[in-house]
Structure formats: C-alpha cells, structure tokens
Amino acid sequence: MNALTVLISCPDQVGLVTDITQVLAAHQLNIIAMREFVDEANKSFFTRIACTGNLDDADELKEKLLEKLPTTAEVNLITQQEKQITVLVTKEYHCLAEILIKNQFKTLGANVKCVIGNYEALRDFTEKLGIPFFYVDHADKDKNSFEGEIKAIINQFDVDYLVLAKFMRILSADFVEEYAGKIINIHHSFLPAFIGANPYRQAFERGVKIIGATAHFVTDNLDEGPIITQHTTHVDHNFGVKEMVRAGKEIEKKVLLEALELIFEDRVFVSGNKTVVFK
Structure with a gap:
C-alpha cells in the first residue's frame, strides 16, 4: 500500500x-x-x-x-513526502543549527541540499555536518549580480523550497517571482508589528510586554507575505535589548521549525495573502 x-x-x-x-x-x-x-x-x-x-x-x-x-x-x-530544500543564511546560527541537526538525524521531513551564505561565518559548522556550503559575497556587487550567483547555485539542485534562516538581505521582486510560493522566511517580530530591521530594539523602545516571531512566505512586499505560524513570549521592564534578542531567538527557532514541518507535510494552502493551515 x-x-x-x-x-x-x-x-x-x-x-x-x-x-x-x-x-x-x-x-x-x-x-x-x-x-x-x-x-x-x-x-x-x-x-x-x-x-x-x-x-x-x-x-x-x-x-x-x-x-x-x-x-x-x-x-x-x-506521493513523495520528503521535500528538497536550500537554506540561505548570513551570520546567525541558531535557526540553521536547528535545521541541520534535524536533517542529520532524519527528523526534518526534508533533505537539505546546500546552504548559501553571504558571509563565511557558518561554513565550518555546515560542512562538519556534511552539507555543501556556498559563499556569495554581497559587497561591491549590484543586486542583480548577487542574486544571479545565488540563483546559479540553487538551480544546480532540484529544490522544492528556499528557507531564509536569518538571511539578512532584501530580495528583489524578480527573484521572489522566480521562486514564488517557495520562499519561507523567519521574521524576528510578531508581524505586522515592527517590520524591517532591528525589531527587538523597536520593541524595547516601544516598551512592549510581548515579543514574538513570524514564519511567512516571501512576497515582494517586505515582511507582508502570507503568515504560516506565529508565537509570542512575555517580557517586562527587566528586559533590555540583549535579553529580548536572547528570548526572541528561542521563539524564532520554534516558529521556523513548526512552519517547516507544516509545509513539508503539505498542510498549508496559500489563499491570497492568507494561509489555510490544517494542523
């Protein structure tokens, strides 16, 4: 059967x-x-x-x-349940580490074909787990050239999804359109609050009592794509920016892995700018 x-x-x-x-x-x-x-x-x-x-x-x-x-x-x-993915990273390791450890022990529900980084920082960790790492320098290079190099690497592999595991570059509309519905991002904020850069500092300055993280599909509207899953945690006046960042990273890992599990099990429908998620 x-x-x-x-x-x-x-x-x-x-x-x-x-x-x-x-x-x-x-x-x-x-x-x-x-x-x-x-x-x-x-x-x-x-x-x-x-x-x-x-x-x-x-x-x-x-x-x-x-x-x-x-x-x-x-x-x-x-009929084929195991998806094939490429992971894009910058310098932060916490989300990538969760993905690669689950990949190592065959509990991810997908197969990581490669990791692409715009810094070398995560090469050693990635390669120790037997995953190819490709470095694409974003400095002194226009966006078309930068993204062209990334696409050339991605297209070497037959992948179902691109996972932005703290990839801190804004992708062009053309790039997003080429991989429409296939790019998943983890945003370090409970969207729609604190869109863009430095959300934990924004949250600290606003004096919020709850911080969170959001996993969503990427569209050409920054941080406004269909939301897959979200979680929050309580903070108070004792939390500075560093403490918020530390707490936030724990939520980011949880939210991203939960979203990936739902996607890899084909439980997510995109409907306009919303999702229908059968958990």
Missing part, C-alpha cells in the same frame, strides 16, 4: 465532499484522514486528504477529480 496526499482548492459548491470521495473510492483509495475548510467570505473550499492504496495512474485520477470540480479548481497529488 502506498501513501497519497490529495490537496484541492476551488470555489465552494454543494456536494464537493461527496464528489471527491466517490472518485477516490472508484480508484480503490482508502481515506485515512480528511480535513476541509470553507472560506465563507470568498466562497472558497480547501481540503487535504490522506489516502492509502495502489494508484496506477495519477494523471487519470487528477483528470477524474477535475471533471467533478469547478473549472478553476487546483488539484495536487503528492
């Missing part, structure tokens, strides 16, 4: 669940888990279905599903 994950998004209409399950049953697929959500405001339907069975012809199954669904429906059939 093989595992199959069926992802469907389409305009909502009466009878969708019946139509979908009848097609799956006709192909001798056993549903072991099914989650669905209707966005009433936009009249949109989303479902994630985990099945088992011997699927002889995925194209035929997709065609039969599309015949039953509204014309603008999107159907994705997933």
Whole structure:
C-alpha cells in the first residue's frame, strides 16, 4: 500500500465532499484522514486528504477529480513526502543549527541540499555536518549580480523550497517571482508589528510586554507575505535589548521549525495573502 496526499482548492459548491470521495473510492483509495475548510467570505473550499492504496495512474485520477470540480479548481497529488530544500543564511546560527541537526538525524521531513551564505561565518559548522556550503559575497556587487550567483547555485539542485534562516538581505521582486510560493522566511517580530530591521530594539523602545516571531512566505512586499505560524513570549521592564534578542531567538527557532514541518507535510494552502493551515 502506498501513501497519497490529495490537496484541492476551488470555489465552494454543494456536494464537493461527496464528489471527491466517490472518485477516490472508484480508484480503490482508502481515506485515512480528511480535513476541509470553507472560506465563507470568498466562497472558497480547501481540503487535504490522506489516502492509502495502489494508484496506477495519477494523471487519470487528477483528470477524474477535475471533471467533478469547478473549472478553476487546483488539484495536487503528492506521493513523495520528503521535500528538497536550500537554506540561505548570513551570520546567525541558531535557526540553521536547528535545521541541520534535524536533517542529520532524519527528523526534518526534508533533505537539505546546500546552504548559501553571504558571509563565511557558518561554513565550518555546515560542512562538519556534511552539507555543501556556498559563499556569495554581497559587497561591491549590484543586486542583480548577487542574486544571479545565488540563483546559479540553487538551480544546480532540484529544490522544492528556499528557507531564509536569518538571511539578512532584501530580495528583489524578480527573484521572489522566480521562486514564488517557495520562499519561507523567519521574521524576528510578531508581524505586522515592527517590520524591517532591528525589531527587538523597536520593541524595547516601544516598551512592549510581548515579543514574538513570524514564519511567512516571501512576497515582494517586505515582511507582508502570507503568515504560516506565529508565537509570542512575555517580557517586562527587566528586559533590555540583549535579553529580548536572547528570548526572541528561542521563539524564532520554534516558529521556523513548526512552519517547516507544516509545509513539508503539505498542510498549508496559500489563499491570497492568507494561509489555510490544517494542523
């Protein structure tokens, strides 16, 4: 028996669940888990279905599903669970370390193909764990050249996602468009608060009592892409900027790894500038 994950998004209409399950049953697929959500405001339907069975012809199954669904429906059939990723970094190690340790012990749910850094700081750590590290210098170089070198490295590998694990460079609209829906970022703030650089200093100066972190898909609007997951922690007057940074790093690791787990298990739909997440 093989595992199959069926992802469907389409305009909502009466009878969708019946139509979908009848097609799956006709192909001798056993549903072991099914989650669905209707966005009433936009009249949109989303479902994630985990099945088992011997699927002889995925194209035929997709065609039969599309015949039953509204014309603008999107159907994705997933048989390969382990995703392939490239990680982009600058100097901070805490998020990269979490990813590479889980990768080392095969608990990440993905395979890290390489790490790309705009500083050499994390090369030694990365290579000790057997992962190729590529250095792309951003100094004395225009953005097109810098991003061109990065793209040349990425395109050597067949990757599903790019993970910005504290990669402190703003990507161009062209770069983001080329990898649309495939770039995940961890932002050291509970968005939409404190967008951009130095959010912990911004939080300290504002005197907030809660700080947080946000994992989101990258769009060409800085730190405004669809949010995947967020967490917060309480702080008080005893916290200076350094203490906030220290506390924030713990949240960043947790939030990024949670978001990656959801994505690697195909539990996230993007709907406009929002996400539907089946946990």
